Amino acid sequence: MKTSLVGRLALAFLLSFTAAAPAALAAGDGEELDAISHTGDGYYYDLSPFGKIQMPRLFVVRDADGGLGLKAFANSKKAIDSDVIGVEAHGVEAHGNDGVEEGDGIAMETQNEALVTDAVDGGHSEGDDYAEYGGVAPYYAHLVGENGNEIVLDLSPTRHLMFAIFAILLLSLLFLPMAGKYRKGVGRETAPRGLLQNMMETVIIYVRDEIARPNLGDKTNKYLPYLLTVFFFILTCNLLGLVPFGATATANISTTIVLAVFTFIVTQFAGTKDYWGHIFNPPGVPVALKPILIPIEFLGIFTKPFALAIRLFANMTAGHLIILNLIGLIFIIGNSFGAGAGYGTGVAATFMVLFVYALEVLVAFIQAYVFTILSALFIGMASAEHEHDHDHAEDHGLTPHDIAVASANGHAEPHKLHERTVGTEAAYA
Amino acid sequence: MDPLALGYLGAGLGAGLVALAAGLGIGRLAAAALEGSARQPEASGDIRTTMIIAAALIEGVALFGLVVCILMALRTPIA
Numbered sequence: 342m343k344t345s346l347v348g349r350l351a352l353a354f355l356l357s358f359t360a361a362a363p364a365a366l367a368a369g370d371g372e373e374l375d376a377i378s379h380t381g382d383g384y385y386y387d388l389s390p391f392g393k394i395q396m397p398r399l400f401v402v403r404d405a406d407g408g409l410g411l412k413a414f415a416n417s418k419k420a421i422d423s424d425v426i427g428v429e430a431h432g433v434e435a436h437g438n439d440g441v442e443e444g445d446g447i448a449m450e451t452q453n454e455a456l457v458t459d460a461v462d463g464g465h466s467e468g469d470d471y472a473e474y475g476g477v478a479p480y481y482a483h484l485v486g487e488n489g490n491e492i493v494l495d496l497s498p499t500r501h502l503m504f505a506i507f508a509i510l511l512l513s514l515l516f517l518p519m520a521g522k523y524r525k526g527v528g529r530e531t532a533p534r535g536l537l538q539n540m541m542e543t544v545i546i547y548v549r550d551e552i553a554r555p556n557l558g559d560k561t562n563k564y565l566p567y568l569l570t571v572f573f574f575i576l577t578c579n580l581l582g583l584v585p586f587g588a589t590a591t592a593n594i595s596t597t598i599v600l601a602v603f604t605f606i607v608t609q610f611a612g613t614k615d616y617w618g619h620i621f622n623p624p625g626v627p628v629a630l631k632p633i634l635i636p637i638e639f640l641g642i643f644t645k646p647f648a649l650a651i652r653l654f655a656n657m658t659a660g661h662l663i664i665l666n667l668i669g670l671i672f673i674i675g676n677s678f679g680a681g682a683g684y685g686t687g688v689a690a691t692f693m694v695l696f697v698y699a700l701e702v703l704v705a706f707i708q709a710y711v712f713t714i715l716s717a718l719f720i721g722m723a724s725a726e727h728e729h730d731h732d733h734a735e736d737h738g739l740t741p742h743d744i745a746v747a748s749a750n751g752h753a754e755p756h757k758l759h760e761r762t763v764g765t766e767a768a769y770a
Numbered sequence: 771m772d773p774l775a776l777g778y779l780g781a782g783l784g785a786g787l788v789a790l791a792a793g794l795g796i797g798r799l800a801a802a803a804l805e806g807s808a809r810q811p812e813a814s815g816d817i818r819t820t821m822i823i824a825a826a827l828i829e830g831v832a833l834f835g836l837v838v839c840i841l842m843a844l845r846t847p848i849a
Contacts, residue, residue, distance in 0.1 A: 652826070656830075
């Protein structure tokens with residue numbers, strides 16, 4: 342496409358206003374613009390200038406007789422309006438219905454009055470200030486059971502869950518037909534055909550040759566499906582958060598913890614006897630140090646996947662928070678120093694937001710890559726096979742044969758002959 | 771000073787320190803990577819890959835600290 346550099350920069354500059362425009366319009370309505378609730382999870386889907394779509398609620402409720410039941414509501418407001426679920430008013434839980442205190446009592450009475458008048462009036466229009474619910478919008482309110490009911494589990498779908506499911510559907514739609522093509526032989530016996538197959542094959546071969554094979558060696562084909570799934574799922578979730586009106590499913594600690602748990606499970610099932618032996622009986626370590634080293638090694642089994650989860654979650658959340666806070670800076674300065682300063686800050690902030698947005702796209706790819714390569718590393722370390730025909734204390738010497746082999750290979754790092762079971766040399770052997 | 775104010779101050783200072791430390795660490799990493807690439811341009815692909823992995827690990831540690839600071843700043847006061 343022969344557009345000039347200036348033209349493309351101008352287009353990017355104008356497009357960056359799409360990030361700022363919904364914020365401006367939403368704030369203009371008198372609604373609160375909250376960076377935290379935009380990044381985090383919620384029981385509504387935010388189409389900022391056009392309104393919010395509330396999501397249905399689903400609860401497992403234990404009623405007054407002790408029986409469990411499933412209760413579904415069309416949205417949060419209908420859940421609160423029903424007899425089963427109510428808003429936790431300030432002080433009701435702690436003090437009960439007697440002992441009404443000064444500050445708390447007002448909220449409680451307003452809520453009780455409101456529940457009565459609501460039943461009489463029968464509903465009201467959207468966009469009021471929710472005074473009936475204690476000043477909090479129904480989808481933000483902390484819901485508890487009322488009239489003797491008790492919420493056991495809150496199974497309501499949330500925004501991040503919907504986008505994770507959307508990512509799954511998108512990936513299935515893209516990859517299942519492609520898998521069918523490969524099964525029929527297109528791309529194996531003949532050259533790959535079509536834009537999608539060629540594009541995806543580049544990425545898949547990159548994951549196989551640069552991420553999986555160096556770490557897994559001859560077990561690549563066994564763990565490659567898992568690594569590819571993790572890579573593409575994280576990449577899709579990260580990128581979905583960057584389009585307008587999108588939400589990042591991986592900006593939710595639950596999603597990333599589950600992915601890390603999957604890596605943990607695959608790593609433990611890939612562990613050979615050597616792996617467990619090396620953890621509980623580290624070789625080549627003086628006996629006095631073993632009581633210190635064994636707990637550290639044991640904890641290391643759990644901290645490594647945990648670090649994977651936190652790294653991905655924090656990267657995604659921090660990026661979105663930075664973008665939203667830089668836009669909020671416009672309003673902060675505009676409110677503190679007058680409208681003129683606000684407009685001036687708008688120009689500067691838009692450039693900063695554009696820069697951080699581009700960085701976010703890069704971080705999306707890098708985080709998917711790092712999660713995958715660390716998973717491959719852990720699985721490879723767990724499933725590595727050594728030959729134990731001698732004591733590990735002799736490990737520090739290289740025989741002349743190893744050095745001769747290494748110099749014949751072009752001065753690659755000399756390995757001992759029996760240790761070359763994992764890695765590219767094993768793959769080529 | 772009000773303990774709540776001290777808490778917010780701690781969160782802000784912590785976030786700044788975390789950014790400072792991450793910048794220092796990744797800066798040193800990038801300097802070493804560039805020097806290695808300058809000495810041996812044919813190894814620059816491997817160096818670039820290793821640099822990205824190491825940078826992600828350092829940034830991961832920095833973000834642990836940042837998550838703690840965010841938790842401190844968002845904690846509703848026990849009033």
